[in-house]
Amino acid sequence: MLAEEMITPEILKKCSEEFRNEEGRAYFYDIAVEIADKYPLQAAIIVLATWNTGRFRFMMSDPKNLMDLKEALDKCRPLFEQLKKERFQTANFDEIGEIVKQIYSILSKVKGVEYTGASKLMHLFCPNLFVMWDGFIRRKYRVGKSPEDFLKFQKLMQDRFGKIKWDEPRTLPKVIDEYNYVKFTLPRLRKQRLKKRGKA
Template identity: 30%
Template sequence: MVKRYRYKRCKAYRCKVYKKYNNIYRRYKGFIRMINIWMDRYELDDVIYEKIVKELDWRTLTPRIAYNIVRFLELWRVRNPPREPRDIKKLVNVIKSNSVQRYLNILKGKSLTTLNIDKYKKPIEYLYTELQNIKGVGPTAVTKILHLLNPHVFVMWDEKIRTHYGIKNENPTSEDYIKFMKKMKCLALKFLKYYARDNNIKNLEYAERKISKHHRNKPLSKLIDEYNWLTITKDMR
């Protein structure tokens, strides 16, 4: 009787693990499908994105490049981005301030999958709050600007995406963004492990470089955003 009970418990546990594995693997396959759809349908968006990221150097930011950031926000359907010259000037001044430059420099060279988010919580929260204090820069715009400043670390969100991942606050705080970043890191690592397994790659760092190379050299944080935007914001299946 005891053996039969243990067998049933073990079988139930195996079924639970298998179901969880299947669910995550289905999401991974959906991720691959969505970033390939993006490659086919949004080539022009990628050209604009690549140009802005290539030109943007936060150490020598100029008003002209800042206007490109605003144009990026408009193209990515951000409502009421900063358009007035005084607001553009403030954006430049905030990004070029000593404290923001120091924290951006601390995060330089880091990536979403390797970043210890708890260890670097202070820089992330500070940068989020400083940008949020600029007129016309709402919670969606903040994450898009952060992503442009460090594409390998910061993941973008919009209202539908953050709500989907449990951020219900209408005016999300830097702490909410930290929670979101942790979820995105976890998701990115799961997808990366399946990608490595399916492509017979033992090293996750190499797997990340390979998936980036096969998708116009975009960082994994951008690919995660494409998956989120297509499946959640656009409700594509």
């Protein structure tokens, strides 16, 4: 099992600050959130192009992939609407689980979105509800990539962070993602960069 540290609002704030100092891409998220309601496709592309770059290049290889993304977002729109009032701290993920899995299933099948990208788009359109993940974070929490795994991850995050009192402008799910990124993703990325420099 993952060793758990005692999480406090102060720890989350510190990790959030480190995240924004480390990641120049952080501000693209803010832009995407601002335009998500009015321009969902454009907002999705901003998020995928900056935070899912490894898979996004495959989307650009064929115009059909962009149309698939648009169709997937159109299918998901009424499902997202059903979840708009849900909040991470109070959501009953058992009750909304089928909707969550349905959205994830639709989005993750789009080439260039897939598993990490699906979580990021779900957060983009329900930023008060969903915590994002990536491959490093999945491995750390020992979850897979299926719709059931995504739902399990949300429950894990709620169990670990849901009791934290949070009244900052940035949503709790976003700051949890920044915590996970700083604690688990960033160290692995730094190791990869050092390895590449050693080979250069």
